[in-house]
Amino acid sequence: MIDHVTFELHEWPASPVVLEIRQGRLRWYRGWGSCDEANSDWEPLSPSQCEELKTVFGEVEVWNWKSGYENSAIQDGTTWRMVTGEAGKRITSEGVNAFPRGWEKVRAVLLGLIE
Numbered sequence: 001m002i003d004h005v006t007f008e009l010h011e012w013p014a015s016p017v018v019l020e021i022r023q024g025r026l027r028w029y030r031g032w033g034s035c036d037e038a039n040s041d042w043e044p045l046s047p048s049q050c051e052e053l054k055t056v057f058g059e060v061e062v063w064n065w066k067s068g069y070e071n072s073a074i075q076d077g078t079t080w081r082m083v084t085g086e087a088g089k090r091i092t093s094e095g096v097n098a099f100p101r102g103w104e105k106v107r108a109v110l111l112g113l114i115e
Helices: 047-059 103-112
Strands: 004-011 017-022 025-030 037-044 068-070 078-086 089-096
Touching (some): 004 103
Antiparallel strands (some): 004 017, 004 078, 017 025, 025 037, 078 089
16 A cells, blocks of 8 residues: 655646645645645545555556656746655655656546546
């Protein structure tokens, strides 16, 4: 089981999104400063959501992602950061307009939890 995930995403010009998962529970917010939308209460994820998250993280080898990705040729775009851990493993990975293999799958599964 994935113990924790903190995922921060800002895809310009859209509002930033932050979501946190702790031991099978989720909270999140989306917005600028005053939070346009939020769920600050910890809500349980379903067993199938937890399994899908674990499967996707395994398929794209999240545990092998580098700590940083950057494409300085693009001025505006996407910044992101993810911290996650399970059973003694922990990674912190972030990027500016550059992404690891499997990024779109991870982005889709995480944002799918709040849409």
